[in-house]
Amino acid sequence: MGAIYFPAADSSPNAPGDIGTICKIKVSESGNVNISENVIRGGVVLTDPSVSPNVQATGCPVTVNPVGDTSPDADCLPGSFSTYSDWVALGKPACWCSKYQCDGDADSQTSGFPFNYRIFTGDLTIIVDNWKKTIDDPTLNPCADIDHKDSGFPFRYRVFTADLAKIVSNWKKTDADLAGDCPRSE
Secondary structure, eight states, X not given: OOOOOSSOSTTOTTSOOSSSOOOOOXXXXXXXXXXXXXXXXXXXXXXXXXXXXXXXXXXXXXXXXOTTOOOSSOOXXXXXXXXXXXXXXXXXXXXXXXXXXXXXXXXXXXXXXXXXXXXXXXXXXXXXXXXXXXXXOTTOOGGGOTXXXXXXXXXXXXXXXXXXXXXXXXXTOOGGGSOOOOSOOO
């Protein structure tokens, strides 16, 4: 969820309040509620990006997960993987654990009807937008790092030729054409 309003300024008459209840969830049985930040939009952000948000969920057992983490307790990438420390450094992006990401699915969606290509222009756009970015680049979308490795010395690009090669090799493939067993063991 998010508040998008105009004019986009803290003093805007359309801006939501800084404190108070913004959401109530009614449940019919006991369970857990997990709130995850939106990786694509940069997590919880304010109109002034230099201000760090203070998110609090009081009055109920709610877990607020870091950007990209879909589970409060379990890692979807085993600690034994050579890429584990990079995954942690990138904020444990959930996309690294999705079914087709290692096949080139950077946008986690198909092209839609009528072809339903899993690897298509949306994935290529994400690769292009993140080309030659490094792990310390705050604008890096970790979902573009298809092979979960950097390019090596001297530049250590997270998104480079190996990631593009995966897109090319699986271009216009559907779910039925792909192994769909990411993350693959290392």
